[in-house]
Amino acid sequence: MRASQFFISTLKEAPGEAELVSHRLMLRAGLIRRLGSGLYTWMPLGLRVLRKVEGVVRDEMNRAGALELLMPAVQPAELWQESGRWEQFGEQMLKISDRHKREFCFGPTHEEVICDVARRELRSYRQLPVNYYQIQTKFRDEIRPRFGVMRAREFLMKDAYSFHEDFASLQITYDRMYAAYSAIFSRLGLVFRAVAADTGAIGGSGSHEFHVLADSGEDAIAFCPDSPYIANVELAEAVAPATARPAPAAALTQVPTPGKTTCADVAAFLQIDLRTTVKTLLGMDGEGRAVMLLLRGDHELNDVKAGKRIAGWRMATEAELIDLLGAVKGYMGPVGIDRSRIRVVADRAVAALGDFVVGANQAPLHLTGVNFGRDLPEPDAVEDLRNVVAGDPSPDGAGALELCRGIEVGHIFQLRTKYSEALQVTFLDRTGKSTVAEMGCYGIGVSRVVAAAIEQNHDERGIIFPRALAPFEVAIIPMGLSRSETVREAAEGLYAQLQAAGIDVLIDDRDERPGVLLADQELIGVPYRFVIGERGLKEGVIEFQGRRDVEAVKVPVGEALATVQAALAGN
RNA sequence: CGGGGCGUAGCGCAGCCCGGUAGCGCGCCUGCUUUGGGAGCAGGAUGUCGGAGGUUCGAAUCCUCUCGCCCCGACCA
Numbered sequence: 001m002r003a004s005q006f007f008i009s010t011l012k013e014a015p016g017e018a019e020l021v022s023h024r025l026m027l028r029a030g031l032i033r034r035l036g037s038g039l040y041t042w043m044p045l046g047l048r049v050l051r052k053v054e055g056v057v058r059d060e061m062n063r064a065g066a067l068e069l070l071m072p073a074v075q076p077a078e079l080w081q082e083s084g085r086w087e088q089f090g091e092q093m094l095k096i097s098d099r100h101k102r103e104f105c106f107g108p109t110h111e112e113v114i115c116d117v118a119r120r121e122l123r124s125y126r127q128l129p130v131n132y133y134q135i136q137t138k139f140r141d142e143i144r145p146r147f148g149v150m151r152a153r154e155f156l157m158k159d160a161y162s163f164h165e166d167f168a169s170l171q172i173t174y175d176r177m178y179a180a181y182s183a184i185f186s187r188l189g190l191v192f193r194a195v196a197a198d199t200g201a202i203g204g205s206g207s208h209e210f211h212v213l214a215d216s217g218e219d220a221i222a223f224c225p226d227s228p229y230i231a232n233v234e235l236a237e238a239v240a241p242a243t244a245r246p247a248p249a250a251a252l253t254q255v256p257t258p259g260k261t262t263c264a265d266v267a268a269f270l271q272i273d274l275r276t277t278v279k280t281l282l283g284m285d286g287e288g289r290a291v292m293l294l295l296r297g298d299h300e301l302n303d304v305k306a307g308k309r310i311a312g313w314r315m316a317t318e319a320e321l322i323d324l325l326g327a328v329k330g331y332m333g334p335v336g337i338d339r340s341r342i343r344v345v346a347d348r349a350v351a352a353l354g355d356f357v358v359g360a361n362q363a364p365l366h367l368t369g370v371n372f373g374r375d376l377p378e379p380d381a382v383e384d385l386r387n388v389v390a391g392d393p394s395p396d397g398a399g400a401l402e403l404c405r406g407i408e409v410g411h412i413f414q415l416r417t418k419y420s421e422a423l424q425v426t427f428l429d430r431t432g433k434s435t436v437a438e439m440g441c442y443g444i445g446v447s448r449v450v451a452a453a454i455e456q457n458h459d460e461r462g463i464i465f466p467r468a469l470a471p472f473e474v475a476i477i478p479m480g481l482s483r484s485e486t487v488r489e490a491a492e493g494l495y496a497q498l499q500a501a502g503i504d505v506l507i508d509d510r511d512e513r514p515g516v517l518l519a520d521q522e523l524i525g526v527p528y529r530f531v532i533g534e535r536g537l538k539e540g541v542i543e544f545q546g547r548r549d550v551e552a553v554k555v556p557v558g559e560a561l562a563t564v565q566a567a568l569a570g571n
Numbered sequence: 572c573g574g575g576g577c578g579u580a581g582c583g584c585a586g587c588c589c590g591g592u593a594g595c596g597c598g599c600c601u602g603c604u605u606u607g608g609g610a611g612c613a614g615g616a617u618g619u620c621g622g623a624g625g626u627u628c629g630a631a632u633c634c635u636c637u638c639g640c641c642c643c644g645a646c647c648a
Contacts (some may be wrong), residue, residue: 010581010609011581011582011597011598012582012597012598013582013584013596013597013607014581014582014584016577016581016582016583016584016640016641017640017641017642019641019642020612031614034640036639036640037630037639037640037641070575091572092646092647101613109648110645138648140646140647140648141645142646143572143644143646144572144642144644144646146641146642151646151647152647155648156648157648158648159648178622209648210648216648219647227631228606360603364644408647408648410648411647416582418592443647443648444648445647445648447596448647448648449646449648468572477607479606479607480606480607482606483606512609512630513605513606513608513609513610514608514609515606515607515609515610516608516609517608517609518607518608518609519608519609520609531607533607534607535607543607
């Protein structure tokens with residue numbers, strides 16, 4: 001490609017809207033342009049990158065035996081009513097109606113549609129297993145779109161859905177997808193981890209998320225450096241303390257703590273270890289019954305876990321709080337409450353505490369030296385309610401957990417029969433019996449991968465694309481193209497040579513100063529470049545430099561092709 | 572949705588508090604010079620000051636309403 005014939009539109013300064021590095025760089029490099037909140041145009045340069053990701057994904061999906069199809073982006077409401085998700089999906093779904101006032105949605109996902117395809121087409125176990133996939137634009141009306149293409153409302157996704165005669169077959173395909181995903185993200189040159197995950201709103205049983213590791217990631221991941229254990233913090237189990245609860249040693253004492261309404265404040269004020277304080281959270285279960293959650297002062301509630309242990313869990317409203325405990329915000333506690341009205345669920349760590357500190361349910365007072373069994377009844381239940389923290393023992397017993405952050409770029413689920421049941425995807429099994437198909441689903445956020453890759457690969461000059469996603473693999477940058485016939489000949493010669501060799505090459509023949517050409521190449525993230533100038537040509541050499549290299553190397557003109565080929569092969 | 576903030580030239584911003592009819596840098600256009608790291612000089616173009624209403628002799632500036640966007644929390648690829 002000739003830069004003069006292409007469209008390179010770089011910005012020296014990033015628009016103020018962009019916060020995240022990848023977002024700023026994508027805007028500055030002219031990969032994307034914003035149309036509205038969560039809506040982006042992929043400019044020619046950015047589209048090349050997006051297409052490269054697609055290409056790798058498609059290639060590996062095909063290799064893993066999946067079949068590409070393309071479903072409509074717009075889907076009729078009836079299908080979603082059938083699965084029960086028309087209402088359930090809620091505000092995230094963009095609902096639209098046609099001229100006949102018939103209702104549709106812009107597909108946020110395609111389980112319903114694929115099930116419709118499957119139930120019409122699949123009749124016999126002989127047709128199974130099948131794995132259909134598509135690369136489609138999705139729309140989810142996110143509560144808060146942000147970080148550019150990272151959490152856009154409209155985004156490009158690869159979604160695959162497999163159908164099986166039994167669970168064993170699903171397991172095989174699931175494992176194959178796991179392997180395919182690993183191959184995809186490896187080929188894309190990303191540092192990633194497959195992480196045990198919560199199944200979230202989509203439902204089902206087994207599930208893994210694929211995370212590109214980056215400090216800016218929105219997900220927290222717990223892993224054990226001494227074992228293969230790795231899980232999303234949402235799911236990671238906080239194991240019960242190994243030590244038994246100590247016997248009460250201190251007397252129950254009421255202490256005034258004016259203005260100290262958080263555990264940290266109270267601990268600092270009383271000069272005690274934060275780990276001996278207990279925080280009290282009041283909420284409601286799905287049936288409107290009050291539940292009090294007890295967590296150690298240094299721990300955080302894990303909402304996903306709470307939701308799983310207590311069906312319909314939500315935090316209490318101000319009014320409910322006043323009704324149940326009086327207006328004692330900041331001074332709530334489990335001592336002396338009406339246990340017939342309020343169920344107490346303690347986190348495992350709390351259950352192992354003795355002589356702890358809680359709010360006294362009276363304005364400026366806390367209680368110290370509190371003990372279960374003596375000062376208040378044992379909790380009604382002891383559960384794992386908290387987020388793990390660094391240093392917690394690994395659930396597999398192999399060592400201590402550490403935390404890192406990741407960007408979720410892929411997710412695979414064993415859906416089992418949740419959708420196939422609702423939408424009646426049945427087939428005749430080996431015995432001639434009508435059976436509901438087992439189902440798996442497998443997503444990759446194609447557009448998000450681009451942002452994640454940049455998040456992981458950049459420096460102060462710009463993007464450093466891994467070869468597999470780079471818009472161009474090599475840039476030829478001639479110094480003074482318009483002034484030097486020698487330079488022109490050498491540059492054009494190399495350009496033709498690289499093109500003939502099938503290398504994705506950009507020759508920057510724009511009438512710009514050298515500084516501009518070099519800066520643009522670096523911003524855009526082309527992984528390799530040749531700089532061709534009269535100075536070097538006099539000695540018969542041109543300069544070759546990898547985007548991460550500090551210095552260029554001088555290469556004899558005749559060896560240029562072999563040099564890039566070697567570099568590209570090693571990448 | 573709740574909490575914070577911002578809308579002034581293509582981009583980044585100043586001006587607003589204390590009303591007097593809009594400015595800076597980058598970019599863009601023309602010419603000359605320059606040419607191995609985002610050039611120099613000279614000349615030039617560009618604004619419904621987000622929108623509507625109000626106060627005022629006069630509004631980017633004050634008031635009211637509205638729209639859009641960004642940031643922090645619950646969602647997800």
